[in-house]
Amino acid sequence: MTSRLRAPLAALVALLIGGEFAARGGDALTDVGSWLVAYLLPFLVIELLRARRRLLDAEVFMLGAAAGLLVDGVYAKTLQEGGFVLGVDGLGALFALFDRGMVAVLALHVVDALLPRREDAPSPGLPERIAAGTIASGAVVVYLFRTITSRYRYERALGATWLLADLLFAGAAAALIRRALARAAEGEEPERDAWVWALAGLCVWLPGYWAIARVADGWSGFVVGFLSFLWSVFTGFLGWRLWMERAYVDHEPRRASPFALGVAAWRLVAAFAIVAWFGSASDNTAAAGAFQVFVDLPTRFVFAWLFLASRLSV
Numbered sequence: 001m002t003s004r005l006r007a008p009l010a011a012l013v014a015l016l017i018g019g020e021f022a023a024r025g026g027d028a029l030t031d032v033g034s035w036l037v038a039y040l041l042p043f044l045v046i047e048l049l050r051a052r053r054r055l056l057d058a059e060v061f062m063l064g065a066a067a068g069l070l071v072d073g074v075y076a077k078t079l080q081e082g083g084f085v086l087g088v089d090g091l092g093a094l095f096a097l098f099d100r101g102m103v104a105v106l107a108l109h110v111v112d113a114l115l116p117r118r119e120d121a122p123s124p125g126l127p128e129r130i131a132a133g134t135i136a137s138g139a140v141v142v143y144l145f146r147t148i149t150s151r152y153r154y155e156r157a158l159g160a161t162w163l164l165a166d167l168l169f170a171g172a173a174a175a176l177i178r179r180a181l182a183r184a185a186e187g188e189e190p191e192r193d194a195w196v197w198a199l200a201g202l203c204v205w206l207p208g209y210w211a212i213a214r215v216a217d218g219w220s221g222f223v224v225g226f227l228s229f230l231w232s233v234f235t236g237f238l239g240w241r242l243w244m245e246r247a248y249v250d251h252e253p254r255r256a257s258p259f260a261l262g263v264a265a266w267r268l269v270a271a272f273a274i275v276a277w278f279g280s281a282s283d284n285t286a287a288a289g290a291f292q293v294f295v296d297l298p299t300r301f302v303f304a305w306l307f308l309a310s311r312l313s314v
Contacts, residue, residue, distance in 0.1 A: 006111050007047045007128070011039035014107040017267040019099065022291045025280030037075060037139045042067035042104065044132040047124045049181075056189060056253065057105050057312045059180040061196070064104025065097040066176035072096050073169030075143055080165050082157030088165045093172075098203040099296075102303050106264045108314035113256040189251055192308060197243065200304040205235045207297045214289060242308045253313035259306055263299045270295045 015021070015035055020028040028034075046063055049055060055063075072093075073079045079089045079096060146152045153162060183190055208231045216224045254260070271291070278287035306312065 004124070004127070006108075006115060007043040007124075008040060009114070010043040010104075010107040010111045011035065013110050013264070014039045014043070014103050017106060017264050017271070018103045019267075019271065019291065019295070022271040022274055022287065022295070023281045025275055025282070027280075033138075033142075034076075036135050037142075038067075038071045041132060041135045041139070042071075043107070044124075044128050044135070046104070046108070048128055048132065049184075051124050053181070053184040055180075055184055055314070057109075057307065057314050058189075058192060058196070059184050060108060060314045061101035061105050061307070062176045062180035062183075065101035066173040066180070067104070068096045068100025069093065069169045069173040069176070072100075073173075074166050075139055077152055077156050077158075077162075079169070080156050080158060080162065082159055086161045086165055086168075087156070087158050088168065093169075094199065095203055098199050098300065102300070102307075105307070105312060105314060106260060106267075106303070109257065109260050109312050110264050112313050113261060116255070189311075191246060197239070197308065200300075200308060201235070201239050204301050204304050205232065207292060207300060208235065211293045211297055214293065238305070242305070246308070249309060249311070251311055253311045255313045257306065257310070257312055259302060260312055263302050263306075267295055267299050 015028065018039075020038075024031075042064060045067075046055065046060060049063070069079075073088075073096075079093050080087045081089060084090070152158060158165075179193070209228055212227045212231060213224065216227060274287050274290050274294070278284045278290060281288040281291060
């Protein structure tokens with residue numbers, strides 16, 4: 001029975017640590033429809049796929065990232081807005097890739113620490129397939145209704161290229177899913193893909209650069225430039241060290257990694273603290289800044305190091 005709780009528990013953990021609570025406040029905890037589509041459905045699919053093939057943290061990262069593109073890019077369209085080229089928030093999509101993948105890995109790692117997988121546990125079966133199919137069908141109906149009634153275009157101020165943007169997000173998600181399944185079919189676990197390294201580097205370096213610009217607002221340009229240079233050298237050196245030592249990584253997955261659990265706990269506690277102090281990011285821009293500096297920057301940094309320098313059980 002406990003094996004059937006893995007997907008719902010992972011979906012709950014992902015909601016709490018994913019940043020949506022900080023963005024929307026208490027509304028995120030009561031929006032059942034959004035939780036079903038954005039969180040429960042991806043973890044149901046991951047558990048169903050896991051029953052048929054090997055899925056490790058790298059594959060879970062890619063599947064979580066793909067789900068993020070489908071949910072945020074196509075279904076909710078939070079990555080689309082009329083002011084962007086082709087209506088696509090390209091930089092936001094890159095961060096959504098990393099964050100959704102990170103949250104998926106962390107959520108399943110937390111659940112694995114609470115409910116260790118057992119060899120004799122029953123595999124997900126008909127109930128999970130029915131639940132996943134029902135939620136996916138409901139999401140398609142909602143998508144079609146909002147499209148036909150032009151609600152998406154009205155809410156996001158989208159132009160005539162919205163269908164192209166949908167196809168781009170769907171195509172990128174399909175490519176990620178194919179890559180994850182291709183990795184899972186290999187006899188031995190391959191190294192991390194090169195694009196994952198590049199994505200992790202960008203998602204660690206850029207928030208730090210933004211944090212320096214935010215904190216040093218009003219300082220001289222030389223000081224800001226010098227601090228940015230130091231940050232770039234520091235992150236570049238760490239990335240180079242990780243890349244050079246990638247062949248010596250222990251491929252045995254770590255169970256209940258204190259660093260991974262600490263990252264998840266920090267994202268949870270800090271999000272609640274920020275909402276309690278500033279309110280939700282949708283109502284107060286200071287909350288968004290605080291979340292970027294105190295949550296996004298440190299947790300992306302630590303997770304990138306963990307993900308590239310070790311393997312996490314999921």
